[in-house]
Amino acid sequence: MHSVVSWTAAISGCVQNHDLVRGIDLFRRMIIAGVKPNDFTYSVILGAHPLVRPNEVHAQVIKTNYETLPTVGTALLDAYVRIGAINVARVVFNMIDKDIVAWSAMLSGYARIEDTEGAVRTYMQLGEEGICPNEYTYSSVINACTGPAAAAEQGKQLHACSIKWGYSCALCVSSALVTMYAKRGNIDSAYKVFCRQRERDLVSWNSMISGYAQHGHARKAFEVFDEMERRMIRPDGITFVGIISACTHTGMVEQGEKYYSMMVDHYRITPTMEHYSCMVDLYSRAGMLEKATSVIASMPFQASATVWRSVLAGCRLKRNLEISKLAAEKLISLQPDHSAAYTLLSNIYAAAGKWKEKSEIRKLMDERKVKKEAGYSWIEVKKKTYTFLAGDSSHPLSDRINEKLRELLSLLKDMGYRPDTDYVLHDVEEEYKEAILWRHSEKLALAFGLISTPQEAVIRIEKNLRVCGDCHTVFKLIAKIVRREVIVGDSNRFHHFKGGSCSCGDYW
């Protein structure tokens, strides 16, 4: 007869080795054998997600009065977080005799859904209750400040707090800081934190490489990679996702190929879907569509929607009707509800003057009731984040924003700017297309930034979609005429506009 301890030890071993099926089987056999699970057992079995659903265990945990134990309660909370049930997780959290692990688990729950406010509110409560945070607390709450709508100021304050408590040097905290600063558009601060790290692990190096990649600083990413190799740190698959995407963002096709073979031949790392996806993106953006499709044909995976979207975006550049049709059909069949494929294909037909095909796409969208994904932009002014939706007029300063936009438009037109209406999907008159373009969320956010921040301040804008070509042109011109530095983080990378040009070199 085995004791509850040996049963639990056996189950724990299975779960830690990802053999969930065997772990769950052991749990069942334990019950059948008449051995009652204890608090350790419940903590272990809750870790067997996604095969074990938290609600299945929750009732038993309540019945056995383990719900308030920090160990069981935290495991339960975390299991709810993993299925996206943050509200249930919070209810569980409120029941627990909270220790610092429970607090950190709740914070990382908010971080997972990018709820910066929820995380910061919880972090404040922790302080009010006189609880002493530790390094995991900081790593979690800082991680909750990486989302596009998070205020950069918030992250900075948490950095200061972590210094005050003496945790800023802990690896998990400093790597979270590198990622946070990079994602907030502040790559210089990210690098400063990276330089101050006394010791580094793989995650530290990867965070810095990915940060540089997102900002299109390929050479700097290579330098960090070289330094890493010099120090005999073995890169992993994630390192190469970072380094190849740095090549992708700058059009360095040969370098990308070099790193890919280095990964496979020298480091013997088996490429994953992400690596193929990077390579397809590398070729697509460089307009090498045949190469891109041959990668797809050769890979041992079904091409994901991301992969076809890269190809389709590349087709827009090269106007390859045949490949774009193939890519769009694949993409539409994978994601019939998403607008991206329809939009891109429609734009390609429009550019090729194929109006009949374009209107058929339009009809298909109407039939399937596909809505264009709404474009959002965020801008931080005086420590507060403002959200703009395309066509938005709900902002209190809406009149002044529009006035500013009109003023800028006429200035730009004098400089020879012509709106690039290729980016408008709707079948409407040219003048109306121009109006739509000039209601894009990033333009609204920029106008608001210009009227509400001092001349010397850098304007930082985040966007949920990729920045459109017309907005990109306009931002370059505006940055020049108003002599301001503007940083835009879109869903793909960062653009630094300064003196009439962009850090992406118009390659994005």
Place this chain on the structure above:
DNA sequence: ATAGGGTTAG
């Protein structure tokens, strides 16, 4: 003899 929280990617 058994337990819960964190970090890098597209």
